[in-house]
């Protein structure tokens with residue numbers, strides 16, 4: 001079925017001229033963008049895209065659409081947040097259909113909310129198109145279920161990147177005790193420091209943990225370790241990575257077919273005891 005027929009069948013909204021759509025591209029695999037996100041990409045006159053958006057996805061843009069890099073990763077020209085927001089407003093005011101395409105979900109640790117606030121205050125019509133976030137979909141691609149009723153009834157999502165580029169000044173004791181599973185974005189370079197803080201706050205040093213890099217892509221790399229080993233497992237590359245700590249990490253072996261679920265018992269030992 002072609003995209004026009006699909007739009008009609010699914011009754012997708014029209015991408016109006018002079019508006020901005022803030023869409024999530026998913027964690028990496030181009031197949032993980034939503035149908036609505038792809039529909040926007042096919043219709044946009046201008047696409048401002050982040051560093052982690054796959055080139056194969058950008059190739060789906062309408063021929064003639066303006067593709068504008070708006071990423072902030074090391075090694076590439078870094079775009080200032082104020083310039084990105086200003087460009088969104090100015091292109092929309094010129095009557096363009098403007099797609100702001102961000103990695104994962106636009107509102108998860110990606111400054112999408114800041115862009116939406118600028119648009120709202122400037123009176124520019126906009127729509128938010130949710131995406132698959134790395135901390136859920138990326139882990140799923142790595143065969144790590146973000147929840148399982150035997151391991152965790154709660155999850156905490158944390159960013160390791162403060163406004164000044166340092167580890168944010170968080171209450172690590174509260175985080176250690178708050179949920180059995182912790183999922184950390186942008187925390188690779190602070191992995192050893194975070195693990196030490198969590199262990200000091202009562203988390204078990206031998207608790208299952210993993211570093212998942214380039215989740216959902218052919219270059220995906222999953223290093224399963226313990227909380228005490230997290231710093232070492234996170235070292236040696238600067239690929240985008242999720243840190244995950246908790247008993248649910250041990251379920252990966254079962255999903256990979258290398259262990260029996262029953263061999264993980266007593267499952268209580270997979271639960272955080274902090």
Ligand SMILES: C[S@@+](CC[C@H](N)C(=O)[O-])C[C@H]1O[C@@H](n2cnc3c(N)ncnc32)[C@H](O)[C@@H]1O
Nearest residue numbers: 104105108110133134185186214215240241242
């Ligand atoms: C600026 S944040 C954006 C998060 C994004 N909005 C989301 O919902 O996934 C970028 C961080 O997300 C994580 N990330 C994004 N894509 C990833 C991937 N494919 N594999 C592992 N981590 C990823 C990394 O921690 C990376 O440093």
